[in-house]
Amino acid sequence: MNISVIIPSFKPKEYLWECLHSLEVQSFPKENFEVLLVLNGCNEPYNGQIKTFLDTSNLNVNYIQTNTPGVSNARNIGLDEAKGDYICFIDDDDFVSPLYLEELYLKAKPDIVSLCRPLAFTDGKEDYHTYLITRDFDSNYSLGKIPFYRSKKFFSGSVYKLIYKDIICDRKFDTRFKNGEDSIFMFLISDRLKYVDFTSSNAIYYRRNREGSAVASRNQKSVVSNRCKMIFEYTKIFFSNLGKYRFIFYVSRLLASLRVIIRAR
Numbered sequence: 001m002n003i004s005v006i007i008p009s010f011k012p013k014e015y016l017w018e019c020l021h022s023l024e025v026q027s028f029p030k031e032n033f034e035v036l037l038v039l040n041g042c043n044e045p046y047n048g049q050i051k052t053f054l055d056t057s058n059l060n061v062n063y064i065q066t067n068t069p070g071v072s073n074a075r076n077i078g079l080d081e082a083k084g085d086y087i088c089f090i091d092d093d094d095f096v097s098p099l100y101l102e103e104l105y106l107k108a109k110p111d112i113v114s115l116c117r118p119l120a121f122t123d124g125k126e127d128y129h130t131y132l133i134t135r136d137f138d139s140n141y142s143l144g145k146i147p148f149y150r151s152k153k154f155f156s157g158s159v160y161k162l163i164y165k166d167i168i169c170d171r172k173f174d175t176r177f178k179n180g181e182d183s184i185f186m187f188l189i190s191d192r193l194k195y196v197d198f199t200s201s202n203a204i205y206y207r208r209n210r211e212g213s214a215v216a217s218r219n220q221k222s223v224v225s226n227r228c229k230m231i232f233e234y235t236k237i238f239f240s241n242l243g244k245y246r247f248i249f250y251v252s253r254l255l256a257s258l259r260v261i262i263r264a265r
Contacts, residue, residue, distance in 0.1 A: 004084030008074030041069025072173035123210035141198035
């Protein structure tokens with residue numbers, strides 16, 4: 001198995017079918033990738049709806065339902081079950097272009113994380129637009145293989161990329177965090193990151209902005225508290241493994257968290 005696509009889901013709506021359909025029409029051979037769909041913290045009617053959809057789907061899906069909530073827990077279950085050489089994370093309310101997996105796989109290597117072009121859109125609209133990470137892609141993709149920390153914005157989250165499984169090893173998402181857990185995970189595995197390379201602009205990850213999402217619903221106090229905890233966690237990881245993590249990447253994580261704290265006050 002070449003690729004394992006991990007999709008955590010909680011009380012999904014119609015957007016989950018859009019996400020799964022975007023994987024049904026991939027140019028990458030279906031026998032070469034699996035989908036690990038993890039419904040977490042809920043059961044019916046979502047469980048039945050998903051099973052009905054999968055009955056008519058041509059995807060190779062390992063569907064798992066757990067009563068334990070949390071996106072980190074769901075991703076960890078996916079990692080435990082993954083059979084692919086490479087790992088790809090997709091959020092259930094997002095979707096990808098038909099060339100997404102094929103182009104990511106062509107650029108990925110054991111020492112290279114491949115990156116795609118992200119675009120954003122508002123729920124209910126089809127007005128796709130660039131944002132901060134898109135501009136990072138646009139300014140770097142023509143350079144080819146570069147050190148991973150030169151595209152550090154891509155490593156604030158777990159999506160947009162394809163990662164060799166041995167880079168991750170047995171490391172897991174920290175279930176204590178409800179927000180920022182993917183940024184901490186990316187920092188945790190950065191001791192094995194070396195290079196990135198970029199797909200063409202035809203491999204696109206479409207990021208949905210919607211009301212009620214985990215990011216949109218945070219209040220000022222919780223944002224500040226969470227970012228302070230993230231700074232502590234980055235620091236603990238860095239100083240517990242001196243010499244393994246790049247100082248410049250560690251500082252960039254601290255500065256990113258500090259900027260969020262300042263804007264929230």
